Amino acid sequence: MNINALRAFVIKEFHHILRDRQTLTILLLMPLVQVVLFGFALRSDVRDIRLAVVDPMPDHATMDLRARFVGSARFRIVEVFKTPDAIEPLFRRGSADVALVFEPGFANDLESTEPAHLLVAIDASDPNTGTTYLNYTRAVIQAYQSELNARSNQVRIATQTRMRFNPTLESVNLFVPGLIALVLVLVSALMTAISLSREKERGTMEVLLVSPLRPQQIIVGKVLPYLVLAFANVLTALLAAWAIFHVPFRGSIALLLSESILYTLVSLALGVLVAARTSSQRAAMLTALLATMLPSALLSGMIFPVASMPGWLQPVTNIVPAKWFIVIARGIMLKGVGLAILWRETLILSAMALLLLAAAMRSFKPRLD
Numbered sequence: 001m002n003i004n005a006l007r008a009f010v011i012k013e014f015h016h017i018l019r020d021r022q023t024l025t026i027l028l029l030m031p032l033v034q035v036v037l038f039g040f041a042l043r044s045d046v047r048d049i050r051l052a053v054v055d056p057m058p059d060h061a062t063m064d065l066r067a068r069f070v071g072s073a074r075f076r077i078v079e080v081f082k083t084p085d086a087i088e089p090l091f092r093r094g095s096a097d098v099a100l101v102f103e104p105g106f107a108n109d110l111e112s113t114e115p116a117h118l119l120v121a122i123d124a125s126d127p128n129t130g131t132t133y134l135n136y137t138r139a140v141i142q143a144y145q146s147e148l149n150a151r152s153n154q155v156r157i158a159t160q161t162r163m164r165f166n167p168t169l170e171s172v173n174l175f176v177p178g179l180i181a182l183v184l185v186l187v188s189a190l191m192t193a194i195s196l197s198r199e200k201e202r203g204t205m206e207v208l209l210v211s212p213l214r215p216q217q218i219i220v221g222k223v224l225p226y227l228v229l230a231f232a233n234v235l236t237a238l239l240a241a242w243a244i245f246h247v248p249f250r251g252s253i254a255l256l257l258s259e260s261i262l263y264t265l266v267s268l269a270l271g272v273l274v275a276a277r278t279s280s281q282r283a284a285m286l287t288a289l290l291a292t293m294l295p296s297a298l299l300s301g302m303i304f305p306v307a308s309m310p311g312w313l314q315p316v317t318n319i320v321p322a323k324w325f326i327v328i329a330r331g332i333m334l335k336g337v338g339l340a341i342l343w344r345e346t347l348i349l350s351a352m353a354l355l356l357l358a359a360a361m362r363s364f365k366p367r368l369d
Helices: 003-019 021-041 060-071 084-092 106-111 127-151 172-202 204-209 215-243 253-277 281-298 314-319 321-335 339-363
Strands: 049-054 075-081 098-102 116-123 157-164
Touching (some): 060 106, 060 127, 075 084, 084 116, 098 127, 106 116, 116 127, 127 172, 253 281, 281 321
Parallel strands (some): 049 098
């Protein structure tokens, strides 16, 4: 065995790796980012649960139970109403997670032989989180009832539960909108970054740049086929969701398709920006994966609720486009809401598209170095 030849070959490979600084940085950085993201995002507990209360006739018992929820450090009362009519719009806007509806005379029923009735309504558009909300709510109610029984006669709180928007708690209703977001990122950002960087590596980009086409036209020509392909993927994904998994479509399909195109533009612009900032096809692919797939899977609320993440990490999720698209998709498909409710998320995606497109155009040099 020729040790010297082997040593020279190993040294040559190290030099080859060290020469590509971008790829080396990504390979060293990606495991660290994965460990940190998985460590903070993989959490099943939920805090800061937004609680709406319907209390038509407040008494000492309803006020006491409301105080128990606030004192649990998991719940935060956002609204108190006299009638239950306001609960449904609050859920559709995504402004509340749980609603407690007291019947009039709640304290009198506790002191009599009749059970005191309490309705618990849960936003179950995310079935995993909705089940967690219900468990936390029941724990507070049961602790309150046990305390009353310990110091007085036997009392009963008859709790009725309603799971809104996903009463059967089908997990596929949670994952399909997120999977659409991942598919669009994969087709748009990743493939665009690879396609443009491949032109740079092969030297064919120089040929395009000396042609009559302007750089902006080259970019449009490269990304337009992927926009059409992404739109076709959305159609097939929605058809499969309806035909195979029976995911409900309570809102406007036209609005969902329009929002999908907007989200695709954001992903395409991100792919062009990655290709413009990297020097090789491999670096473009790794950067696109690091910048799109990981955040879209971990920080978008697709699998793990944003409310369960640490307080410092939750604002970071706001820069993940998939987070806003998933809110839009779930709102349209499960809640049947329209642009009147989803205008904020749509505006954020529009701003992201304009910002990334401007940055991509600015980074795409008229001539290669």
